[in-house]
Amino acid sequence: MPRAIAYLRPDSVEDAVALLSDKSHQPLAGGTVLNGDDDPTPVTMVDLQGCGLDGIIGGDGGRLRLGAMTTLHDMLNDDRVPTGLAGAARAELPSTLRTLATVGGTVAAANADSILLAALLVHDARVELVGPGGHEVQSLDDLLKVGVADGYVVTAVEFDPSGDCVRQSTARTPSDTPIVSATARNAGDGIRLALTGMADYPVLADPLDPTTGLEPISDFRGSADYRRTLAEVLTKRAVNAVERVA
Numbered sequence: 596m597p598r599a600i601a602y603l604r605p606d607s608v609e610d611a612v613a614l615l616s617d618k619s620h621q622p623l624a625g626g627t628v629l630n631g632d633d634d635p636t637p638v639t640m641v642d643l644q645g646c647g648l649d650g651i652i653g654g655d656g657g658r659l660r661l662g663a664m665t666t667l668h669d670m671l672n673d674d675r676v677p678t679g680l681a682g683a684a685r686a687e688l689p690s691t692l693r694t695l696a697t698v699g700g701t702v703a704a705a706n707a708d709s710i711l712l713a714a715l716l717v718h719d720a721r722v723e724l725v726g727p728g729g730h731e732v733q734s735l736d737d738l739l740k741v742g743v744a745d746g747y748v749v750t751a752v753e754f755d756p757s758g759d760c761v762r763q764s765t766a767r768t769p770s771d772t773p774i775v776s777a778t779a780r781n782a783g784d785g786i787r788l789a790l791t792g793m794a795d796y797p798v799l800a801d802p803l804d805p806t807t808g809l810e811p812i813s814d815f816r817g818s819a820d821y822r823r824t825l826a827e828v829l830t831k832r833a834v835n836a837v838e839r840v841a
């Protein structure tokens with residue numbers, strides 16, 4: 596049964612935020628999660644495609660700014676997006692979904708296995724939001740811990756495109772979602788490391804001690820101990836690889 600009981604298409608972020616003050620209203624971006632979800636709760640969908648949130652532009656201090664409605668397909672076709680980050684966008688989803696799924700939806704969905712979020716974390720990503728409290732900017736790292744608050748719209752994600760990232764991962768098959776992945780980047784003042792499959796969302800970790808404080812789940816893809824071992828091994832490989840590139 597379709598979840599959508601009504602469809603609204605505001606033409607500004609301000610109008611979208613006003614519509615989202617009703618708790619039964621939800622932002623609709625690419626719809627790959629929202630339309631596919633088997634949660635039967637009826638939803639009024641507030642489509643963001645008319646709100647001018649597309650486009651990739653250069654930001655302050657050499658940073659790159661992705662409008663929230665930038666698709667994963669757009670990311671991997673833009674030469675300014677570093678190769679490792681574009682590769683994460685490519686590996687995240689099959690081509691049919693990449694043309695729909697957006698950067699803003701990926702941040703809001705905060706999938707624990709998202710290698711794109713891990714790549715954005717190591718590129719020091721910051722998220723711009725608009726909501727009832729006005730305009731806010733939060734580090735992606737902080738936002739993933741609490742999630743996007745009800746009534747807020749992600750308007751953009753900006754990051755430092757310098758110093759490409761390298762990903763090492765283990766999955767059941769080469770094209771499957773990794774059980775655990777480690778993404779590393781030389782940030783100039785040290786190596787930034789992000790892990791997937793080790794918490795409820797992708798996390799930044801210490802390259803010298805990647806698993807302390809993390810409590811991975813055990814499931815049909817691997818036990819918590821197996822995940823910890825993978826995280827240690829994959830971190831060493833990713834850090835070695837990024838040091839070779841530097």
Ligand SMILES: Cc1cc2nc3c(=O)[nH]c(=O)nc-3n(C[C@H](O)[C@H](O)[C@H](O)COP(=O)(O)OP(=O)(O)OC[C@H]3O[C@@H](n4cnc5c(N)ncnc54)[C@H](O)[C@@H]3O)c2cc1C
Nearest residue numbers: 622624625626627628629696697699700703704706709749
């Ligand atoms: C078959 C399939 C496989 C998938 N595989 C993976 C995978 O391997 N790894 C992975 O990480 N994900 C995966 N996903 C999840 C999903 O595709 C991604 O998270 C996707 O990028 C979501 O983007 P979207 O634009 O389609 O979001 P939507 O479905 O439109 O929205 C997702 C959620 O975010 C909210 N939202 C959307 N945009 C905004 C915004 N700008 N501001 C505030 N809230 C917003 C929506 O209200 C909704 O709750 C998969 C999905 C499918 C259907």
